[in-house]
Amino acid sequence: MKICTTVQEMRQARARLGSVGFVPTMGFLHEGHLSLVRRAREENEAVVVSLFVNPIQFGSPDDLANYPRALERDIALLKEEGVACVFTPEAAGFYPEDFATQVDVGGVALELEGPSRPGHFAGVATVLVKFFNIVQPQRAYFGQKDAQQCAVVQRFVRDLNIPVEIVTMPTWREADGLAGSSRNSRLTEAERHRAPVLHQALCRARDLARAGERRRVVLEKAMREVLAQAGLTDIDYVTVVDPGTFQARDVVPDDALALLAVRLGAVRLIDNLPLG
Amino acid sequence: MKICTTVQEMRQARARLGSVGFVPTMGFLHEGHLSLVRRAREENEAVVVSLFVNPIQFGSPDDLANYPRALERDIALLKEEGVACVFTPEAAGFYPEDFATQVDVGGVALELEGPSRPGHFAGVATVLVKFFNIVQPQRAYFGQKDAQQCAVVQRFVRDLNIPVEIVTMPTWREADGLAGSSRNSRLTEAERHRAPVLHQALCRARDLARAGERRRVVLEKAMREVLAQAGLTDIDYVTVVDPGTFQARDVVPDDALALLAVRLGAVRLIDNLPLG
Incomplete structure (x- = not known):
């Protein structure tokens, strides 16, 4: 399993792969993530997983700082799942100091999580457009737990004519019903x-x-x-x-x-x- | 020369081409546009030109309505230049009724033309991201006459990691110095x-x-x-x-x-x- 920490490394690794299924995550993987990885393996020649706690989708510095991280454990889990490539960019190189572009989604993004977390969906859409341009996957996998996020992703992928198929999977739940998160x-x-x-x-x-x-x-x-x-x-x-x-x-x-x-x-x- | 009027036609035509140089235009072509086309021919296996008066980059309906159009003459000119494919999408299909995504550029886009023409650069960036995803060119060509536009394009292409090389060419001028427009x-x-x-x-x-x-x-x-x-x-x-x-x-x-x-x-x- 190849681990890429820069955009250039990721582009080079991608060029050696056939069809790619992409699972974007913020790490601290649970069974929900792994169900996406397994589906991606079934449907593509190779699987790429990103582990990146995306700073621009967090409204509060506290929420960002408190988001759980477990990079080594995540990498070990993905290796077991037969993932071809893990992308863990450094935030500083990924968002240079004069970074100035944002993908704004209206419509479905303006409801519920939209007003509750200002800037959240713009941060999600922007990082995903970047990932899609770098990883160039045939398919990308998302969990229905984030139902509104799935709808937002489908909207901007259609609006911007991004050549990727969005696959959504049912929410993975603990035995007592709690959604994996x-x-x-x-x-x-x-x-x-x-x-x-x-x-x-x-x-x-x-x-x-x-x-x-x-x-x-x-x-x-x-x-x-x-x-x-x-x-x-x-x-x-x-x-x-x-x-x-x-x-x-x-x-x-x-x-x-x-x-x-x-x-x-x-x-x-x-x-x-x-x-x- | 193939003329594509839908996204699907354009994708199919593109799949049959090798390396592509793309010249996005709003039509009513002049020598400045043709200098971009000639440079694109030199540097790529095929040239794709879009002729599309992009409604979302106009602030005023009058300015949009008055923008000059000469589709048949443009197509004849491009045929003579050995262009492989012309893309002239219908605005209605290109921007469906519930279209809701916008690429917002800050930094260089906030000066001069930014405040003079609110929404202009967002309209330009959004249509170009769409075109780049559909045409998937290796290189895209822009005239220095729109110097700030060139800087805006270079910024969002870098920020969003779009895999296209932006080539800019000097302003073409009439004999008396007037810039081609x-x-x-x-x-x-x-x-x-x-x-x-x-x-x-x-x-x-x-x-x-x-x-x-x-x-x-x-x-x-x-x-x-x-x-x-x-x-x-x-x-x-x-x-x-x-x-x-x-x-x-x-x-x-x-x-x-x-x-x-x-x-x-x-x-x-x-x-x-x-x-x-």
Whole structure:
């Protein structure tokens, strides 16, 4: 497995590979990431994984500094998975001092995580356009856990005619329902114990929707009640949207998506579930 | 010569070409464009030219509507030059109704034309990123007449790691010094007669700089005087900048660039000249 730390090294390594499946990550890998890597191996001649905690997608320096890192363990995991190449650029060379370009996405990017985390999706879109230009993959793999991110990526890839196929995979969950996330490692034991209630709230909305409920206020209230019963009240959003626009409608469509962003102590967790 | 009107046609045509030199234009071709095409032919196996009046880089609907067009004549000219492929997309398909992505460039893009034409450089950068992803050229060719545009393109190509070499060529000029521009066709006979004074003003600044003058205010005043003597007083900017930043400095560097944007009646013309 080749480890590239500069753009030039990565370009040279890529030139020696056939079709490439690309899995962009911020490291601290969990089973969700590995499920993307395995799918990428099935569908391409080689897999490239980036491990890069992208500074420009973090709103707060604290959040960036606290993001968990485990580079050596990640590299060992990817070696076992038969990955051809790992790309871990240094932030300083990747974003030179006079770096001045940003990919701004409107539409789906303006909802939910958009206002909650100003600049976040622009940071994600900008780093991915850079990665796509350097790695030149045939396919790139993303987890549905970040459902809105998947929609944002599909939008700018289509808008900018980027020649890459975006593949999304279902959220990987722990046995108790908690969605896989690198941020889970920052939960205290007590918080970890309560965290599955996010998924339980989403399941409650799905059960109601399957029983015919289409009123958004009713679905949202039910989710908030499940969260409140577990003492989770620091809520960024709890909502049900049209998955095409990520906008809330009073009467939710059959393929509606329930989403939430909730703080447990110092950790902000997100999750979502299709209600169809 | 193949003429492509959809993204899909263009991708298919490109797949059959070897190394590609790309000349993006808004049509109504003049000798300046053709000098880019000839250089592209020398340096690549095939040349692709786009003819597309890009709506998102125009601030005013009037300016867009009045931009000159001559598609059949342009196609005939390019055929004579041995161009492999012309790309003339329909705006409606190129920018679908829910198009929502923009490439924003800071730094050099924030000066001069930036504030004079809000949104212009974002429109230019966005359409070029699309073209580069569709045409996948080895090299792309731009005229120094749009000096700031050249700097903006070089900046976002570097920042986004786009695998294309940007080649810039000297401004093509009429015998009387007027810089080649599609907009020249909109000048009245009287305006066309006065238009070379833009170049004369720039030459005056160059003569002074060559004689040792480094004070920006003196160089700018001299240019304004030349313009005023010809009755040109509707001035957007007349300045001398550092070509690395496009910022004005009181004492101009040895490689300074003089630039101006002036209105003659309904037509806004720009020009520039290195003072070194």
